[in-house]
Amino acid sequence: MKTRERILVTSLALFNHHGEPNITTIDISNEMDISPGNLYYHFQGKEEIITELYLRYESEILELLDSPGRHSLAIDDYWLYLHLIFETIHNYRFLYRDLLDLLAKNQKIKPRFTRVLSKKRKTFTEICEYLRDASYLVATDEEIGVLADNATVVATFWLNYEVMRTKKGYDTRYINQGIYQVICLVKPYMTNDQQEILEKRSQIYKSTVNFPI
Secondary structure, three states, rough: OOOOHHHHHHHHHHHHHOHHHHHOOHHHHHHOOOHHHHHHHOOOOOOHHHHHHHHHHHHHHHHHHHHHHOOOHHHHHHHHHHHHHHHHHHHHHHHHHHHHHHHHHOOOOOHHHHHHHHHHHHHHHHHHHHHHHHHOOOOOOHHHHHHHHHHHHHHHHHHHHHHHHHHHOOOHHHHHHHHHHHHHHHHHHHHHHHHHHHHHHHHHHHOOOOOOO
């Protein structure tokens, strides 16, 4: 692995584990056992590293968000698709951990993240419209708009919410919890037979985690 790639991989791991504000370029170079000058040769400061990592996240998440429009998916595929969205967010969780602070400090990221947020909502809207057109879901345009907003909020802030609520570190179990929440949002609008199917699927996600009170 080339040094530039090692810097990005190491930085991502450190940012995810400790939080981006708590990590300096010195910490990164020490973790890699390279000189700060060597790191500076590839990235002229931490902000450049963050921007590069964000661009990788953006590329991955947009590829996912474009998938429903480019591929014909069976209804069961949408829940796997939802899992992949949460998994991608978890893989770059440092971006969400200190989101408002990060957007305030990095003006290159802010407008791009806003567009990703809009794309999330648009994709959730299109999924609900597809389910309605396929007679799986019964909802007005206004109700679909509310569902899309709520699903976007859960997909964006669920990991942080769980960390704040449980006072524990990030855990992959939170992915299943987030998916369970989205299923619970959608289920009341599904037809009776689809509600039964969703109930069984939601229990799979619910059974893999313990929901703290």
